[in-house]
Amino acid sequence: SAVISQKPSRDICQRGTSLTIQCQVDSQVTMMFWYRQQPGQSLTLIATANQGSEATYESGFVIDKFPISRPNLTFSTLTVSNMSPEDSSIYLCSVERAAGNSGYTFGSGTRLTVV
Amino acid sequence: SQQGEEDPQALSIQEGENATMNCSYKTSINNLQWYRQNSGRGLVHLILIRSNEREKHSGRLRVTLDTSKKSSSLLITASRAADTASYFCATTQGGSEKLVFGKGMKLTVNP
Numbered sequence: 001s002a003v004i005s006q007k008p009s010r011d012i013c014q015r016g017t018s019l020t021i022q023c024q025v026d027s028q029v030t031m032m033f034w035y036r037q038q039p040g041q042s043l044t045l046i047a048t049a050n051q052g053s054e055a056t057y058e059s060g061f062v063i064d065k066f067p068i069s070r071p072n073l074t075f076s077t078l079t080v081s082n083m084s085p086e087d088s089s090i091y092l093c094s095v096e097r098a099a100g101n102s103g104y105t106f107g108s109g110t111r112l113t114v115v
Numbered sequence: 116s117q118q119g120e121e122d123p124q125a126l127s128i129q130e131g132e133n134a135t136m137n138c139s140y141k142t143s144i145n146n147l148q149w150y151r152q153n154s155g156r157g158l159v160h161l162i163l164i165r166s167n168e169r170e171k172h173s174g175r176l177r178v179t180l181d182t183s184k185k186s187s188s189l190l191i192t193a194s195r196a197a198d199t200a201s202y203f204c205a206t207t208q209g210g211s212e213k214l215v216f217g218k219g220m221k222l223t224v225n226p
Contacts, residue, residue, distance in 0.1 A: 004157075006157070023187075031212060033127055033213070033214070035175055037155075041200060041218075041219075042216045042217060042218045042219045043158075043202060043203070043214075043216045044216075045213055045214070045215075048213065058220040092157060092158070094158075094214075096212070097160060102163060103148050103160040103163045104158075104160060105157075105160065106149075106150075106157040107157055108157040109117065109155065109156055109157045
């Protein structure tokens with residue numbers, strides 16, 4: 001199944017700044033998913049990133065705050081812009097494990113703390 | 116939005132005992148999946164059960180699905196301290212490949 005390398009694993013950032021999170025997959029995938037996990041909570045989908053088109057954002061998430069790039073079929077970035085303490089969360093990317101709807105592989109997550 | 120709700124929210128057991136976690140969901144699904152998360156790290160896929168399946172096994176894991184009750188259960192037999200983690204159920208619905216996660220359940224297995 002697909003393997004994802006996610007960077008950075010953690011960061012502490014000043015409010016008002018931006019952080020870009022990268023996910024590199026070891027195989028070509030059509031869709032990549034970005035999630036947010038707030039402290040003690042479950043995962044919430046931020047957006048779906050397709051190569052060659054703009055990302056599709058879920059309700060409550062906007063492109064200006066969470067711009068996403070998908071330059072090719074193995075790579076994507078999520079930027080958390082103009083951060084505030086409320087953005088402190090774990091951010092995870094995900095792709096299908098293999099073709100045929102057999103579940104999903106997740107990156108190891110980026111633990112973001114905004115001070 | 117969250118679809119599933121795990122029950123109980125937290126469970127503490129002794130090594131060797133079985134752990135059962137339940138998940139309920141609200142809408143029709145394509146499949147239901149269970150994931151494990153250790154200490155706020157990435158999620159690990161455990162098992163997937165399709166909407167036309169009723170039971171599935173994988174090693175020490177047994178999952179059941181009751182679509183009439185919109186519920187699923189995950190049984191971990193002969194638990195180990197290494198099973199200590201948070202467990203999430205997640206569903207896919209309709210033609211979408213998006214996962215909708217439940218709230219999660221924290222399992223502690225005491226040595």
